Amino acid sequence: ATGRRPNLNIAVQDLRTILEPVDGSSIANVSWRVQYSIFDQLLRTDYNDNFRLNFALATSLKQIDATIHEIRLRDNVKFHDGSTMTADDVVFSLGPDRLRGENAPGAAVFANFLSSLADVQKINDRTVRLITRTEDPVFAQRLGAWGTQIISARARAGASSYDAWATKPIGTGPYKIGEVRNGDEITLVAHDEYWGGQPPFASIRFKRLPEIAARIAGLKSGDYDIVTDITPDHIAEIEGVNGLSIVGGEAMWFRFLTFAPLRTPILKDVDLRRALALAIDRGALADGLWDGRAKALTSWQLPIFGEINDPNRKGVSYDPAQVKELLAKSSYRGEEIPYPSVGTYYPMQLAENQALVEMWKAAGINVKLIMCENWTQVGDIGGINDTSGGAFYADPVSMLWQIIGPTNDLQSTGGWTNAEFNARGHELETTTDLAKRQAAFKRMQDIVEIEDPCITPLHSMPFIYGQQADVSWQPNPLPQMYLGPKMPPEPVA
Amino acid sequence: MKTATVETNRPSPRTVDLPTLLAVGWVLLMLFTALAAPLMAPYEITSIDLRHRLTPPVGFGGTMLHALGTDDLGRDVASRLFYSIRTSLLVAFGATAISVLVGTGIGFIAAYFRGLVEHALLLMIDVQASLPFLIVALAMLACFGNSLTLFVALMGLYGWERNARLARGLAITASAQGYASATRQLGAHPLRVYLRHILPNSAATLLVAATVTFPEIVLVESGLSFLGLGVQPPMTSLGVMVAAGREYITRASWMLLAPSLVIVITAVAVSVLGDWLRDKLDPTLK
Amino acid sequence: MSAVFRFAGPKLLRAGLSILIVVTFTFVVLRASGDPALQILGPSARAPDLEAFRRHWGLDQPLYVQYVRYVLAALHCDFGNSMLAGKPALQLVFERAPLTLALMLPALALTMLIGIPVGAYAAMHRDTWVDRSVMMLTVFGFTVPSFVLGLLLILIFSVTLGLFPSGGADRPESFVLPVLTLGLGGAAIIARFTRSAMIEVLSQLYIVAASAKGVTWRQVVRHHAFPNAIIPVLTLFGLMLGGQVAGAVLVESVFGWPGIGQLLVVSVANRDLAVVQVILLLVALTMTSANLLMDLLYGVFDPRLRGTNSGSQ
Amino acid sequence: MTLLRLNNITRRFPLGSPLYGPRKYLVAVDGVSLDVEMGRTTGIVGESGCGKSTTGRIALGLEPPDSGGVLFQGFPLPRIDSKKWRAQRRQMQLVFQDTLAALDRRMTVSALIAEPLAIHGIGDSASREQRVAELLHGVGLGEDHGRLYPHQLSGGQRQRVVLARALAPKPSLLVCDEPVSALDLSVQAQIVNLLMDLQQELGIGLLFISHDLRVVRHVSDRIVVMYLGRVVEQGRADAIIDQPAHPYTQALVSAMPRLPGGFDHYVALPGEPPSPTDRPCGCPFHPRCPLARDVCRQSLPELLPLGPERQVACHVVRH
Amino acid sequence: MLHKSFQNSAGAALLPAHGIGASATKPAISIAGLRVAFGDVPVLHGVDLAVNKGEALGIVGESGCGKSVTWRAVLGLLPKSAEIGGEARIGDLDLVGARQSVLDRVRGGRIAMIFQDPASALNPVHRIGAQITEALRLHRGLSGAAARAQACCLLDQVGIAAAASRLNAYPHELSGGQNQRVMIAIALAGRPELLIADEPTTALDATVQAQILLLLKDIQRDTGMALVMISHDLAAVAAVCDRACVMYAGQIVETAPKHTLLTAPEHPYTRDLIGAIPPSHGPRMRLTAIAGAPPQRNLPPGCAYAPRCRHAIAVCRTSRPEPRQVAARHSVRCLRLDAGTYQ
């Protein structure tokens, strides 16, 4: 049967060969992209359908009390090695050895995505209880975000070492790991016993091809079916070729700038920081540099957040007049503000860096771009930094709180901190009361936008793919590429 | 046949031919551009125009507004090119000179001294040859930070080991030849033997080495600006322009073409001049 | 045998020393100039995770402790694991080294096969338009950056003509374009050096004498001038052998060629020390063997260098 | 007064690289002793390849002997390439045998001749120019030749350039390695006269290496005859040529072409010239010697006096 | 440019060499009006010369007068900067301006040349055996063991000991004299009709010189090869050659059978030359050198030797002498002979 299905060739700009999804080094776009097709989580977020939660490895989710959830597992889910998934696998996958322990390989993923999970208990072969430390308003969403990938406990026990395991883990996803050539090529092979139906491709080959021009050439010559990380400037070129098309653009991933006033004394001045944020013409970046593919982001509000969203909140926008006012008010007298950047980490990063510097210059702020070779240098300099983040699930916890929470680098490296912000953030994360949450969220936004700015949004960062027109594939607004079979929606309540 | 009364005692010097003239002309033009860049550039090199990105040059659908088109930030390619010539000329000529001089010097010293000194120098050469330049650059950056003078010096390290080995090989061959030992037996200081005799006799090869080193440095330099060394935004150089243009090779080829052409033509000019110089140095060709 | 050792001994000693210096230097530079934890876990990693990573890889120890540990382990042939791939660095490099080699060797062969005849041809026709245009072409050859050349070749031969794959290393046809890209630049350089060496040689009396013997011009060039001209070219060739790994980086990245050139760059960027060290070790070994080979070849081509008192007087 | 004394010097050359097979040695000079007096000429004649040039180079300190000593003006030579050694070059000069190789082909004749003056800082540029003109004239070249490059000269012209160069710093010891072999008779006469004049004027000691017995006889006070790296006979010049004692010297003299008659006196030596890598034991000349006896095949004859001012190394002749 | 004035064979009759027996012996080579200039500087001013088959001709003359250039020009071995005019015929073939492929067959095969400077004339990177066998292969079609054996023979012939093992030697391993003998062996390898020996024994000691010269003579006699020997040693020329030419400043000034030349030279330069021979007997004394220097670069308007000539008269400084037959096979280029005022 595998013979008739096509093989898919994907050229990517970078690859990582550690494929264990909860490994610390897996917190990266390039890892998510590949791992997404190898594993299933307990729940599945349908990013293309308003982040709707669907059942995946779990087929029911019952809240027993404030901190206890009970799930029933799907029957007859086969791991890549042919064994059947049981509650033991879930207990192990979410257990201290893999995920929750302080020294577990999954500690970083756990802290980022599942920090509220306190215990996992097997009720019977098909039923598991998940116990949270506190109330968690977004617990279900978390289960469908990242980190609840279930692996085969037996296979893990059989692996000679964690390192050996991490390069070839066994999951339940639509594809299993085939040949892996370190840092160069990963081939996934259809897992025909997949519970969700027959995977549409016999195999998927991810090939590392760091040069964008080479990726495009490869796409044109038909060597690849899909190429990733296309920048807006190449869209017209690809669309101009018969049989090629561009997909992607809708994005729930965003670019931000952070300020480190505690590391860079000039930035202590709140007015200066506000001026910095207001001097940015986000529309010009999104429309000019990104050719309209990116959307300017002015606030922390996203429609997918639903009830907690406040459509009336203005956020920050380009306002030269106010910048002038603020600067006059401030103690800033044209000192040089360092803006370290590695220049090549994000698409269009260097261009954007330079555009921003020019915008600030026009506003009378003297920002100096400093090219760095590595993050240590960037961290050492402080000043203004580039960062990015996305909505893994439809809640501000995943955005504002995840991006500059106390464990994130801005705070942990002492660039900025704010006690009230942290307290409110904690509240946002641990209370289910909508009104309280709305209040907390509002306060947090006031702090980072007006009272003690430390971060300012720029725009969405679209993931643009070029592909052969006959490939039927729909990208996510997030970096994950889902290449498995279409599954009917099984919405969670 | 001309009559025997022609009173030329000296062989007539080769007249400077057309390619050489063109080469001289080009190099002068580059020097002029380097000096007059601020006067020639119609725009500031940093002035960004995000609404007029990637406009093609005049003649390819563009306007005289940006004769050579604009780049990915809507900056004027011509203006950037002029400034780039200025930086690259400084960096590449300076560094090529250093690289060839240092290399030749060390090569000659290694050839002259036998024993420990030679081994020590060869060790240096081996180390440099097995170390990717990237790591050397990182070391420089970590130790000394970034300044243009230092950067030129660092770039001077590029390729010195190749020049050193070439020079050593040439010197060893040359000193095995009669004229070197003849001069030596006159009581000449080794410096004289090496500088006045072996150097001119090895010049042909060393000049070729220099012409090869020159474009290499232009290109390597661009790689280093991403490490935070040397030429950094908003400054620009030919290498930086080429590197930026490579993503746009099909989309906006002028971004790559303009600086590439300057590099190539300059390299051609330099090598034509090198050939001319070599011929000048070789009386047997007269 | 002992004589051979006397000849090779100092060279081997030097090679050993240079490896030690390279390893130490690289160790210090990579460790001092960037934090692998940050590089690998990314800028948004949490402090405790960074801590854990550092602890796991021993990065929390003082530098000298790390160094001594590294050297001791290396002496026992344990070159450490790649932090990025979680595999032994040695294995990682050895998976890829053959591919780089498979690219380098034909490219070097191409370099010689094109460079030497072209250079010799230009020398024989020196100062004619043939010579001038060939030399002009060679300048293009080594001035056009390899990524541009590679992309152009891809655009022509893969995209337009569809003759060769645009990347990858899995089919025999895959070799054509990268080898061409890597080889042509080198060939241009070799051609220039060959020309200049050849011109030097062609003015020697023994060339006249060979003609006087009735040897045809072609044979004079091939048999009498060539072996003399090849000696300086060999020096360059030896240097190229060593420099190829670094030179392969761009070509590898354009063609998605999974060689050690790219691995090196990625590993340096990520401060994946173990991998960098193994690659440098390999490069140093290649250099040493290339040097020894060159010494042998010099002797083969130049009998005057076979005696110990050659060169010196 | 003795200007230069070679004491039992030996020079071996290793053959081949250890990489290319086992080591062999070639003994180029084997226990040679000779003197050069101030203002006098010592000639060396002998088979080609018998070590004349090597002896000359060792005498000048351009090459260290493997054993034995060289005394110049009573003192051992300074270490090669040391400062003192370089300064001493002014007094000790060599006229090269291979003139094409010895001249840097990128320099004009004037520059080449002026070079030793510049090296030793003799005179200013004007006086150097004058001296160059003088020297060019002295060796029978015109000023026009000064502007040419070595490859534009004929063999004889080059030889004279080399000579002029050696004479430039007014050395006190001159080793002439075949200085006239490529010169026509008239120029040869001119050069020989020049050398002899200079010798009288400045008291130069000459070590004159040549194949031309006629010239050697004419130029030298003493002649040293070498065979296969060893001195086989030495004595006053006219005596050696007019009454050669050693069978090899006899053969040499007989082979001298004469006018008229050419090779009428020539007595061909039997056998082949020996190879220096494969020296016969006993007297090196015995395989070709018409007088050879058993003792010649077994023991090496020493150089012993035979009459006044004359030494011969031969078992037979001395009896 | 150069106009070839002696194109027809009638012109050859003017050549002094053809005074007698021109019908009996055909010339191995006849050179007429050979002119060479480097850039603007003329070096040969019209050399007329014929070498008969089986004849041994000696050429002596001022160093730098063009002896070597003459033969290099004939063989097409001068650098491109040389302008060559006149003609040099072997049989019906004019070598001046001949095509490369024609020259290749002539060089080494019909005309071989031994160079003055053996150390630079041998290729340093080839074993001498290979250099000899190359010539054997080119001109005698020998290869492999046969060529080696023949090369051995040749080395033997020129007096190199242990020939077989020496075949494996490199030029730098041999002394100058040994190299010169290798050169001779290479030249002999092609069994040429004409061997040009440009100072073949300058680097050789007397015994070997005698051996080589006699060997050349023998070979010349046995094979009927013509031999041109350029030498400074009149005695050596006398010993080997039948006839001798004296060159001065790019022209041949006197040609005569060797006895005539040595005993009754007519040209003042020849006389002075002979006068400069160092005596082989008697006490040391000053040698008689010729005063002055040869003309440099450009000739004086009259006789080239006039400025140095002890017998020069006014006319010598104004008009050029033409060769004049003074006896059978003896021609001289001197105005005073024409005028009859000298003698």
Ligand SMILES: Nc1ncnc2c1ncn2[C@@H]1O[C@H](COP(=O)(O)OP(=O)(O)OP(=O)(O)O)[C@@H](O)[C@H]1O
């Ligand atoms: N650098 C060297 N390496 C090896 N052998 C050498 C070297 N120099 C000289 N020889 C050998 O030493 C011997 C003596 O050489 P030398 O040049 O002194 O001879 P010569 O008497 O000057 O001969 P000629 O008269 O031909 O110049 C020769 O057999 C020569 O091959």
Ligand SMILES: Nc1ncnc2c1ncn2[C@@H]1O[C@H](COP(=O)(O)OP(=O)(O)OP(=O)(O)O)[C@@H](O)[C@H]1O
């Ligand atoms: N390549 C050249 N360029 C310019 N002039 C040259 C060149 N070759 C030779 N000459 C000149 O031609 C003249 C004749 O040189 P040639 O070598 O024939 O002299 P020769 O008679 O062989 O002298 P010798 O006896 O010294 O060898 C010389 O004056 C020389 O300067």
Ligand SMILES: [Mg+2]
């Ligand atoms: Mg000698």
Ligand SMILES: [Mg+2]
């Ligand atoms: Mg000559």
